Amino acid sequence: DAMVIQNPRYQVTQFGKPVTLSCSQTLNHNVMYWYQQKSSQAPKLLFHYYDKDFNNEADTPDNFQSRRPNTSFCFLDIRSPGLGDAAMYLCATSRGRSAGRNEQFFGPGTRLTVL
Amino acid sequence: TQLLEQSPQFLSIQEGENLTVYCNSSSVFSSLQWYRQEPGEGPVLLVTVVTGGEVKKLKRLTFQFGDARKDSSLHITAAQTGDTGLYLCAGVKNYGQNFVFGPGTRLSVLP
Numbered sequence: 414d415a416m417v418i419q420n421p422r423y424q425v426t427q428f429g430k431p432v433t434l435s436c437s438q439t440l441n442h443n444v445m446y447w448y449q450q451k452s453s454q455a456p457k458l459l460f461h462y463y464d465k466d467f468n469n470e471a472d473t474p475d476n477f478q479s480r481r482p483n484t485s486f487c488f489l490d491i492r493s494p495g496l497g498d499a500a501m502y503l504c505a506t507s508r509g510r511s512a513g514r515n516e517q518f519f520g521p522g523t524r525l526t527v528l
Numbered sequence: 529t530q531l532l533e534q535s536p537q538f539l540s541i542q543e544g545e546n547l548t549v550y551c552n553s554s555s556v557f558s559s560l561q562w563y564r565q566e567p568g569e570g571p572v573l574l575v576t577v578v579t580g581g582e583v584k585k586l587k588r589l590t591f592q593f594g595d596a597r598k599d600s601s602l603h604i605t606a607a608q609t610g611d612t613g614l615y616l617c618a619g620v621k622n623y624g625q626n627f628v629f630g631p632g633t634r635l636s637v638l639p
Contacts, residue, residue, distance in 0.1 A: 417570075446627070455616055455629040456571070503570050507627075513578065515620055515627060516561060519570030 416440070417520035419504050425526045426494050434489040434523045436504030444510060445487040446517065447479060448503040456503055462487060463510060491525075499527045531555060532617055532630035540636040544606055549633040551600045551617030560600045560619040562591055565632075571616055574602075597622070607637045 418437045426432040436445065444463050448456035460469045462481040476498070478490040491498055501524050505517040533552045541547055551560065559578045563571035575584050577593035577600060584591045588611075590603040604611055618629040 419570075453634070455631045458627065458629075501568075505570070510620070510627070511558075513559065513576075515559070516573055516576050517571075517618075517627065518573065519563075522568070522570050524568070 417504055417506055417518055419502075419520035419523050421523060422521060423524050423526070425528065426491075427528050428496065429493045432491050432494055432525065434491075434502050434504075434525070436487045436489070436520055437485050438504075438506045438518075439485070440506055440518060441484060442506035442508050442518070443484075444507045444515075445481060446505040446507070447477075447487070447489045448505065449498075450501040450503055450522070459489070494525070494527045496527050499525055501525075531621070531628045532619070534615075534617060534630040534633050536633060537631070538634050538636075540638065541607055543609055543637055543639050546603070546605050547607060547635070548601055548603045549615055549635070551602075551630050553598050556597050556622040557619040558597070558622050560593060560597075560617055562600070562602055563616045563618060565614040565616060566612075571614075607635075609637050609639050611635060612637050 420435050446461040447459045450456040458470050459473045459477055460479050476492050481487045501522045503522045504520040507517045508514040535550050561576045562574045565571040575591045580595045580597045582593045588605045592601045615633045616629050620627050
């Protein structure tokens, strides 16, 4: 089945220790998104790639970076995790960004704990 | 200021009851989507509405897009415990590119 896969499902890191979360998709979608979701809140968009074109949200901290080496994979790098970065990180994909193409398909998420 | 507002924020009902949750905006949206998210999982797409006044049914769930494409509702008939979850509306503003989520309605259906 075509799907969005996130690894690992659970990640524990130490304060200030860099961490990388990964996402892969078999849907061959053009757009890949990274969201941060804290408890009892809606997902908050961090950034997205339209093909190789990187689009950062204005309020995404510099501590968060992303890489998309090819269509299938996208990575979220947190350079120096703080306690406030503990959250669920969701990856999603869509065919495009316009109406009729922007339905998003989500992975199961990676829950990040910062000690 | 939230671009999309959802109400109620929390809803707890008994199995078998009917309910409606709302998604509202002062802006026109080219399309709106509804997602359900269960604890520890990613959101799952339920439906997309595109045309003003559109009504879509998914088994016991009925979705409606407002005539002016500024609001949407989700009605659940005879709720079941499996309907429990966080219901999120999301979409792209007219002529925009940025996809936004509402804050969600957390539904608990009690046996």
